[in-house]
Amino acid sequence: MLAVHFGAGNIGRGFIGQLLHQAGYEVCFIDVNQELVDEINSRKAYSVQLAMEGTPVSVVEGVRAIHGQDTEAVAEAIAKADLVTTAVGPNVLPHIAPAIAAGITRRIAQSDRPLNVIACENMIGGSEQLKTHVFAKLDDIAREKAQELVGFPNAAVDRIVPLQKHEDKLLVTVEPFFEWAVDQSRIIGDIPQIEGVTYVNDLTPYIERKLYTVNTGHAVIAYLGFQMGYAAIDEAIRDDEILRATRQALQETGALLVAKHGFDKGQHEAYVEKILGRFANPYITDQVTRVGRSPIRKLAPQDRLVGPAMQCFDYGIVPEHLGLGIAAALLFDFREDPEAVQLTEEIKQFGLEHVLKTYTGIRVNHALFSIVMNHARELQARRKTN
């Protein structure tokens, strides 16, 4: 069995590639980092180390890689594949669509074997979005056939894999916990048998619970941590003020998730506490700047901060602490992050209100707008005095 996986980065090697290998797939990575591609091809194996006492290591063998710009080779691999997965980042999905479309076109000209393409990105509806990009590149005949033969089931993936700094360029350290849920109702053909994957008929509660808890909590810690001068997540979460604000933000999303999806309140509280414990893992050094990366993406209307905050109002919940997280995200002026630089420049040029309205879609007369603005002004004043 062949799995073609786009993105041989942290989650690609440290999570998806590992589970696919353990399920018996030969994993072929597609990446645009030539050094990574060469290293994988010369060693054909890499190690995954668990961030816990004893740091157990497992080896992922029999892997290879193709450079993403070698469309011909990528298309050929997809034509032969049993499964396609991605972990490249939401903004990269449009860029990999042409190669996937070329692969599908080649494949359906040769056989009627079904294929599933699963985007493993931190976003709602990732595979569906990828499908839109891919289908835009297919001609009418291929599109009709692909509609029948190629499934794009959405997925939710959860495992913290921080930035890696090892002498061994392929080694990846990951947290022990992982969760990979896939929408079974959108699979075409046989269900891929992958130990560790949970197939569900309705992904919405799973992806919202994950995005609005793990990623919301992480984002609040990262952005507040950055404002308060912390470098790493585990340091920031040891600050009582940050921990309190994060817990309160997660109480807001928790109340929303319980009301909207009917999760058990007690079980959800336990889920939140477990996640806070994962953030505090002393065996993982995760930079606040990694977790806060791409603030424009994270401030988008459907994403982890504004998404739940806006929905809170439908359930009578006032998202005061989510508002604080949004304010801190707006003020994330990290010079090495292009989206942070863009926000900072635009705040200077057009003002905070304009930037808040533009990137979050929150209307000026909405209650959330003033909540965020009040927190942003407080954070700005606090930074001036420090």
Ligand SMILES: NC(=O)C1=CN([C@@H]2O[C@H](COP(=O)(O)OP(=O)(O)OC[C@H]3O[C@@H](n4cnc5c(N)ncnc54)[C@H](O)[C@@H]3O)[C@@H](O)[C@H]2O)C=CC1
């Ligand atoms: N790191 C983590 O803990 C988790 C990450 N995710 C999601 O997984 C995705 C990837 O995240 P990371 O692995 O952390 O990022 P990463 O930066 O470590 O890996 C991304 C990889 O994609 C490659 N890439 C970029 N453009 C490409 C293209 N056009 N074609 C092929 N490959 C391309 C990069 O060279 C890089 O190796 C993101 O959507 C992220 O939100 C989800 C859960 C956990």
Ligand SMILES: O=P(O)(O)OC[C@H]1O[C@](O)(CO)[C@@H](O)[C@@H]1O
């Ligand atoms: O990968 P993104 O969407 O930039 O966000 C970083 C987040 O994703 C993760 O890497 C994994 O879920 C978390 O560590 C963090 O919440």
